[in-house]
Amino acid sequence: MESVKVVIISEDTSIRVNLKKKLADKDIQIVGYADFKDESRLKIDGLFPDVVIVGVKVPIDPEVFSFVESMKFQSKGCAAVIATDDVTVDLVNYAARFGIRQVLPLDMKDNEFYSRVVQVNEYEKVIQAQLNIQKRVRSKVIAFFGCKGGTGKSVMATNLAVALSKRGSNVILLDMDLRFGDQNILLDLEPKDTIVELAQDPEGISIERVNAFSIMHSSGVVLLAAPKSPEYAEYIKPDHITKVIRSVRPYYEYVLVDLGSNFSDETIAALQECDEIMIVNNPDILSLKAAKSAVSILEQLGIKEKARLIMNKNVNSLIRMKDFESMLEIPFYASISADKMFNSSVNKGEPFVLRTSRTVAAKEFSSFIQRVIADKGE
Numbered sequence: 001m002e003s004v005k006v007v008i009i010s011e012d013t014s015i016r017v018n019l020k021k022k023l024a025d026k027d028i029q030i031v032g033y034a035d036f037k038d039e040s041r042l043k044i045d046g047l048f049p050d051v052v053i054v055g056v057k058v059p060i061d062p063e064v065f066s067f068v069e070s071m072k073f074q075s076k077g078c079a080a081v082i083a084t085d086d087v088t089v090d091l092v093n094y095a096a097r098f099g100i101r102q103v104l105p106l107d108m109k110d111n112e113f114y115s116r117v118v119q120v121n122e123y124e125k126v127i128q129a130q131l132n133i134q135k136r137v138r139s140k141v142i143a144f145f146g147c148k149g150g151t152g153k154s155v156m157a158t159n160l161a162v163a164l165s166k167r168g169s170n171v172i173l174l175d176m177d178l179r180f181g182d183q184n185i186l187l188d189l190e191p192k193d194t195i196v197e198l199a200q201d202p203e204g205i206s207i208e209r210v211n212a213f214s215i216m217h218s219s220g221v222v223l224l225a226a227p228k229s230p231e232y233a234e235y236i237k238p239d240h241i242t243k244v245i246r247s248v249r250p251y252y253e254y255v256l257v258d259l260g261s262n263f264s265d266e267t268i269a270a271l272q273e274c275d276e277i278m279i280v281n282n283p284d285i286l287s288l289k290a291a292k293s294a295v296s297i298l299e300q301l302g303i304k305e306k307a308r309l310i311m312n313k314n315v316n317s318l319i320r321m322k323d324f325e326s327m328l329e330i331p332f333y334a335s336i337s338a339d340k341m342f343n344s345s346v347n348k349g350e351p352f353v354l355r356t357s358r359t360v361a362a363k364e365f366s367s368f369i370q371r372v373i374a375d376k377g378e
């Protein structure tokens with residue numbers, strides 16, 4: 001049997017040393033150490049631990065529990081354990097609410113501590129074996145596409161991603177608008193790496209590498225950013241796109257793909273990999289014309305059945321939804337009114353779903369989110 005991979009999360013050096021000593025010379029591999037900072041989450045994910053041991057002294061900061069909860073270790077097949085100096089029944093019960101499987105005393109004998117960690121791992125693997133098959137099926141890849149810029153594809157992708165993540169789902173946002181991708185601005189992030197660095201990495205494309213080259217937003221959304229400058233787009237080939245989507249698919253419940261307004265080979269590769277394609281339109285003639293070309297190309301590619309119609313920036317327009325639906329022959333999915341909150345949230349780099357808003361557009365957007373969730377059948 002392979003040795004158990006452990007990550008120790010603690011900000012206390014004496015606890016780190018103590019835990020390291022406890023697990024020394026055993027069939028355990030300490031693959032890394034981390035703290036409770038937001039940026040550590042991606043690092044921990046990339047280490048693929050079987051068990052994380054959270055080493056803390058009482059009273060335990062509530063942030064520790066929310067950190068563990070936000071990591072959603074269970075959905076990644078990883079067990080979370082707390083090692084602390086004062087184990088009480090209350091603490092054990094409280095910890096369980098956050099998905100923590102065991103609370104162990106720091107002064108437990110080394111051998112016993114070790115066997116409890118092994119046990120917890122075995123227990124987790126049994127649960128995972130039952131869940132794993134479902135996990136793959138449950139993954140959904142949704143693209144945002146259209147043949148016209150400025151219709152709202154990116155803003156919809158960002159806000160859907162953040163809303164799903166806040167609800168507890170594992171979400172990755174792939175910015176595959178290779179020339180003009182701006183998800184980093186919409187999320188107010190400054191990624192060090194992008195899809196370009198990933199594509200050039202000699203180790204190739206795998207879930208570990210995608211995670212390593214991505215950045216995490218405070219909502220939990222993982223973003224693989226677009227090239228920093230349009231000329232870098234040429235480094236990305238259709239094969240890179242296919243590999244990125246295939247490698248993340250089994251590990252994220254939602255893979256949202258933001259695309260540019262063109263039918264490049266890379267865009268086509270992404271569309272081929274997706275389960276659903278949200279064609280984002282605005283209620284005007286030019287948009288209708290663009291949507292028509294998009295749908296006819298999808299038809300030629302034999303993937304028209306994945307297309308869904310979204311009417312964004314809606315006003316009481318002369319072009320009615322039904323007309324659009326019948327002209328395009330794709331099913332209507334959602335309609336969102338024009339609203340100032342879109343622009344102000346874009347300018348602030350703060351997704352509007354993070355604020356409570358009671359406008360018509362906010363309500364319509366919630367219905368859209370609910371429909372996405374319902375369609376996935378959770």
Ligand SMILES: Nc1ncnc2c1ncn2[C@@H]1O[C@H](COP(=O)(O)OP(=O)(O)O)[C@@H](O)[C@H]1O
Pocket residue numbers: 148149150151152153154155156280312313314336337338339340342343344346361
């Ligand atoms: N429902 C809406 N109401 C008002 N403005 C919107 C709406 N949806 C998007 N916008 C605005 O449209 C602009 C373009 O949106 P964006 O998502 O970048 O488009 P695309 O990705 O399709 O090029 C942004 O400034 C955004 O704030």
Ligand SMILES: [Mg+2]
Pocket residue numbers: 153154155177181182258259260
């Ligand atoms: Mg865009």
